[in-house]
Amino acid sequence: MTTSQTAMAQLNTGERALALIGGEATDANLRRYLHGIPGIDAVGLEQRASDLGTRSIKTSSKKWAIDKIISLIDLTTLEGADTPGKVKSLVGKALTPDAGDLSCPRVAAVCVYGDMVLHAVAALGSAHSAGTDAGVNVAAVATAFPSGRASLAIKLADVHDAVAAGADEIDMVIDRGAFLSGRFGQVYDEIVAVKQSCRRPDGSFAHLKVILETGELSTYDNVRRASWLAILAGGDFIKTSTGKVPVAATLPVTLSMLEVVRDWHRLTGAKVGVKPAGGIRTSKDATKYIVTVAETVGEEWLTPSLFRFGASSLLNDVLMQRQKMTSGHYSGLDYVTID
Amino acid sequence: MTRLAVPKTYKLYLGGKFPRSESGRVYEIRSHDGEFLANAAKASRKDARDAVVAARSALGGWAGATAYNRGQVLYRIAELLEGRRAQFVTEIVQSEGVSTAAAFAQVDEAIDRWVWYAGWADKYLQVAGNANPVSGPYFNLSVPEPTGVVAIIAPQTGGSLLGLVSAVAPALVSGNTVVVVANEAMPLSAISLGEVLATSDVPGGVVNILTGSPAEMAPWLASHADVNALDLVGAGDLDWIHLEIDAAETLTRVLQPENGPDAASPSLARVLAFTETKTIWHTKGLI
Amino acid sequence: MSFLDYAPAPESQAVLNLRGDYGLFIDGEFVAGRGEPFQSINPATEKQIAMIAHADAADVDAAVAAARRAYDKTWSKLSGSDRGKYLFRIARLVQERARELAVAETLDNGKPIKESRDVDVPLVAAWFFYYAGWADKLDHAGVGPTPSARGVAAQVIPWNFPLLMLAWKIAPALAAGNTVVLKPAETTSLTALLFAEILQQADLPAGVVNIVTGGRDTGKALVGHPGVNLVAFTGSTGAGRAIARSVAGTDKKVILELGGKAANIVFDDAPIDQAIEGIVNGIFFNQGHVCCAGSRLLVQESIHDDVIDRLKARLSTLRLGDPMDKNTDIGAINSAEQLARIRELTDIGEQEGAERWSPDCVLPEAGFWFRPTIFTNVSTSHRIARDEVFGPVLSVLTFRTPAEAIAKANNTPYGLSAGIWTEKGSRMLAVADKLRAGVIWANTFNRFDPASPFGGYKESGYGREGGRHGLAAYLKPAAGRAAARTVTAAPAASIAPAVASPAAEKTPVSRKKAAK
The missing domain is CATH 3.40.605.10 (Aldehyde Dehydrogenase; Chain A, domain 1)
Known part of the structure; x- marks a missing residue:
């Protein structure tokens, strides 16, 4: 550990944030801090992401990557039409992604709306890992997902309910309106409050993923600042998107977030997770993300506690690739299950 | 009763001042029919060296001046010359033995040449530079810039004023500074032009005028590492191939000798010969 | 197995149908x-490819x-x-x-x-x-x-x-x-x-x-x-x-x-991650065998340590090895002769007191290889700061003010290219104005395009390649007095002054020579 890391490690989250910001988490102090972070040149960032995307992952590396991708997926259903039956089916898929090959790893978690947590937990039964890496976690979107347009009390109640129902992970949305209008203090305070609401009666916490909705933040500089803000406020993960706006996860956006996570680790020694969500549909795309993680923050981030894919259709494409690698011939959609 | 004339010993024009040659040497300027006109300083290699130093230190200011300003300053030279036509005509008639009419024609053409080149100062860049449509999100622009210090061997034949102006003016347009070796046999125009420049708005050191022997000074200028370009327009009678070889040592840009009445004729190419194209790329990112 | 030890991904050579020997064309x-x-040998294996x-x-x-x-x-x-x-x-x-x-x-x-x-x-x-x-x-x-x-x-x-x-x-x-x-x-x-x-x-x-x-x-x-x-x-x-x-x-x-010794100037407000990429691309692209390589890193003193830390971390992810592998970032040095030159200059760098660093990476046994290398504590008088190494070797110098950066960047007989990294547009343009180099890359480096003129100032040569300017040397202006020296974008426009001098009416006798 470096000296700064040692010093930082002795502080709790709130103290650490205040020490870094250099005062209370006011709009002005946060602005000064966030605007002091080096900017991003979009062309260079996109070029780097594109270069990482040209890595050629073959044979044994590809096999490893495919199983790794599966194990990092938050298998997601976030529809108005979701039902207990749909969630049960999703859980079945999460536990047995490939009915024809039981050696296939399970996904990391299922991700559902708060009112479906109960059903997901029930369907998982003993396979519910409850925060460990042993089984499948239940993640709930909360805080008036996806827009986040509700009072703080409603948002916190949303979180309470989901945690009480057994959610291991909470995927909250930040108030993009507040962020874009410079009310950084409000965004910060909300994340801190949500984090407190993740507390279980036994004193443990549900893992908090902070959705930045990068498509609405629009610029890479905003994404970088929002990433810092979310991490300062105590988010365990930073997540790109809800999947409900036109622009979801992109490789450059995810790269920029990984760079923040890397810098945070350099600064404090603490590890924060990253979750690109929405728009990653193919094994080939997902492999680019795996490469980007490994070459930006290091291979140790390729673990469910530090990296996730928020996806639904991705799983079947990866499974077809997996079947191709096992059998030597191309698979078809009839040979993977729909959830 | 005839008045006793005051014979003059002229000096060099270096860094905006009029020093004697450090060597203390002078040589006689004679008219076309051999009559003594004046003494001129016979510059040495050390004077040439000092001239390059003066030109180098003036470069930043001159090259950094706005194009509009350079144009105004060059035009101002024409204005001053216009007012001193008679003096230049007299000197040209004495030196070159041409008719007064021909001398007037030469002076007028020299003045017009300043005017013509003055007008290029804020235009040459638009004609010679351009945006480049590269495949990618980049701003990309190519612009000419002055090469730096230009050493010139002025034409040694033809009109002594017009030859000098034709060689010096185009180099100044883009912001180069100049060390010029004047017409050896007929330096009066150059000396008088120095006096005009000294009272004009041309900053000291931008034009440095050496009188004396081109054969003696040219090798030192050609091989000088701090000379960026070498205009051999008037070096046709020297061992100019050797000068070009010397210049190659530091990749000095060279213009070869030109002879005849249209030597150093006015052209944009002559301006651009002393420029370097700089291409700037910058990323363009909206997000 | 570490994932980052990507499995070999060799490009197929089946597409290549070489002869044993080649004649002149x-x-x-x-x-x-x-x-x-x-x-002609493959520098990665030292095996013969063909006779030439x-x-x-x-x-x-x-x-x-x-x-x-x-x-x-x-x-x-x-x-x-x-x-x-x-x-x-x-x-x-x-x-x-x-x-x-x-x-x-x-x-x-x-x-x-x-x-x-x-x-x-x-x-x-x-x-x-x-x-x-x-x-x-x-x-x-x-x-x-x-x-x-x-x-x-x-x-x-x-x-x-x-x-x-x-x-x-x-x-x-x-x-x-x-x-x-x-x-x-x-x-x-x-x-x-x-x-x-x-x-x-x-x-x-x-x-x-x-x-x-x-x-x-x-x-x-x-x-x-x-x-x-x-x-x-x-x-x-x-x-x-x-x-x-x-x-x-x-x-x-x-x-x-010709050659170059380009300064890559990183200001303290640079987009830092892209600057690191630009530094890497600037000097390690093509094993540093690039005349316009950004071989002198000029970094503002206030961010020197941070930049070096980041650079070292980034260099540690570079993959050196089989050039035919699609994941290789650093290939072979082109020849034994060039390798010897790089070794000689880097040895001198050490002797002169600069601090040398390279990432750990295994070099193949056959072939010509050189680890990506950075030198810190370099001063302007060191040979590695002045001579073109033409290899994967970066010399790091510092500056405190823009004026000092410009002075150090220009302090070389070369003048081919330079890089500027800053988020401040007005500073970028002002620095670009003052750099004596033919190609300036701002917030990028080593970009090439057929539409973009390329070429040097000073001892980096003369003439331009690429773009409209790249045609000039290959064309002879049409004969004729002023027109012979006329450069114009509009074909028919005459930009010579109206000629009134008696001299102009005489027949030109000289052989006209265009500028070199």
Whole structure:
């Protein structure tokens, strides 16, 4: 550990944030801090992401990557039409992604709306890992997902309910309106409050993923600042998107977030997770993300506690690739299950 | 009763001042029919060296001046010359033995040449530079810039004023500074032009005028590492191939000798010969 | 197994169908050379790829004669649009054979396949496409109306981008109507000879392009040949100086693209992650065998330590090894000779007191290899801060103010390129104005495009390649008094002053020479 890391490690989250910001988490102090972070040149960032995307992952590396991708997926259903039956089916898929090959790893978690947590937990039964890496976690979107347009009390109640129902992970949305209008203090305070609401009666916490909705933040500089803000406020993960706006996860956006996570680790020694969500549909795309993680923050981030894919259709494409690698011939959609 | 004339010993024009040659040497300027006109300083290699130093230190200011300003300053030279036509005509008639009419024609053409080149100062860049449509999100622009210090061997034949102006003016347009070796046999125009420049708005050191022997000074200028370009327009009678070889040592840009009445004729190419194209790329990112 | 030890992903060489030996390409045919043939080896394995013919002076004579015949009888008689069509054909054929050319380039040069595949070969095609379109628009090239070709161009190219440098030379030469004798570098002849096959496929008239392989003697014979009208050379400043000397007193037009020691200036407000990438790309692209490489990092003192930490971390992810592997970032050094030079200069760097650092990486046993290396604590007087290393070696210097950065950046006899990293637009433009270099990259580095002129100030050479400016040297302005020296974008415009002088009415007697 470096000296700064040692010093930082002795502080709790709130103290650490205040020490870094250099005062209370006011709009002005946060602005000064966030605007002091080096900017991003979009062309260079996109070029780097594109270069990482040209890595050629073959044979044994590809096999490893495919199983790794599966194990990092938050298998997601976030529809108005979701039902207990749909969630049960999703859980079945999460536990047995490939009915024809039981050696296939399970996904990391299922991700559902708060009112479906109960059903997901029930369907998982003993396979519910409850925060460990042993089984499948239940993640709930909360805080008036996806827009986040509700009072703080409603948002916190949303979180309470989901945690009480057994959610291991909470995927909250930040108030993009507040962020874009410079009310950084409000965004910060909300994340801190949500984090407190993740507390279980036994004193443990549900893992908090902070959705930045990068498509609405629009610029890479905003994404970088929002990433810092979310991490300062105590988010365990930073997540790109809800999947409900036109622009979801992109490789450059995810790269920029990984760079923040890397810098945070350099600064404090603490590890924060990253979750690109929405728009990653193919094994080939997902492999680019795996490469980007490994070459930006290091291979140790390729673990469910530090990296996730928020996806639904991705799983079947990866499974077809997996079947191709096992059998030597191309698979078809009839040979993977729909959830 | 005839008045006793005051014979003059002229000096060099270096860094905006009029020093004697450090060597203390002078040589006689004679008219076309051999009559003594004046003494001129016979510059040495050390004077040439000092001239390059003066030109180098003036470069930043001159090259950094706005194009509009350079144009105004060059035009101002024409204005001053216009007012001193008679003096230049007299000197040209004495030196070159041409008719007064021909001398007037030469002076007028020299003045017009300043005017013509003055007008290029804020235009040459638009004609010679351009945006480049590269495949990618980049701003990309190519612009000419002055090469730096230009050493010139002025034409040694033809009109002594017009030859000098034709060689010096185009180099100044883009912001180069100049060390010029004047017409050896007929330096009066150059000396008088120095006096005009000294009272004009041309900053000291931008034009440095050496009188004396081109054969003696040219090798030192050609091989000088701090000379960026070498205009051999008037070096046709020297061992100019050797000068070009010397210049190659530091990749000095060279213009070869030109002879005849249209030597150093006015052209944009002559301006651009002393420029370097700089291409700037910058990323363009909206997000 | 670590995931980052990516499994081998070798590019297939099946597409490549090489002969055991290659002749010279003269007058449309492959012919034996009169000199002693020499080996071309793969620098990554030191194994022979093919035997290459060695052109002696008589072969050069034959090539120049063929080029002259082709110029007189064929090429100068063709319309611009027909010349353009040949160039378009060549561009297409390069695209069609792109994979093969990339593999051959990597085999012969040692550069990573991803670079030959994604940079070199696509740019080669782009260069021919760009200049193809110029062939029938030369009135707009900037040298006045109805310019003509110069004649036979002698072109000598280096080994760092063998096929790309060929394209930089041949495309504008042919578009302008010249014929060509080109000499590839001794260690990298292969792709030029495959290119000769493409010319045959394209039915380019015999003799329009001739390729003479060989050593320094071959190049010297070509450059000094009295039958050539123009010399275009890319290579070291030393060799360029010799060429400038050798053509002195002749009317050969000369273009020299020589060495560099580019400053890459990183201000404290730089977009730091992109700057790190730019530094890496600036000096480790193509093993640092790049004349415009950003070999001097000038970093603002206040962020020096942070930049070095980040740079070291980034360098540790670079993958050095088999150039044919699609994941290789750093390939082989092109030759034993170049490797020895890099070693010599880096040893001197250490002796002079600079601090040397390289990431841990295993070097293959056979072949020529050099770890990416950075030197910190470098001062401006150190040789590694002044001499062109032409290898994967970065010297790091610091500055405190923009003025100091500019002064240090310009403190070199070279002036090819420079980089500026800052988020402050006005500072970028002001610094760019003051840097004495022909190409300035701001918040990027090592970008090339056929539309963008490239070339140096000072001892980095003269003339430009690329863009409209890249045509100038290959064109002779139309004869006539002022028009001969007129540069204009509009073909018919006369920009000479109304001539009133008696002198102008006399017949010009001088032989006019355009600026070099």
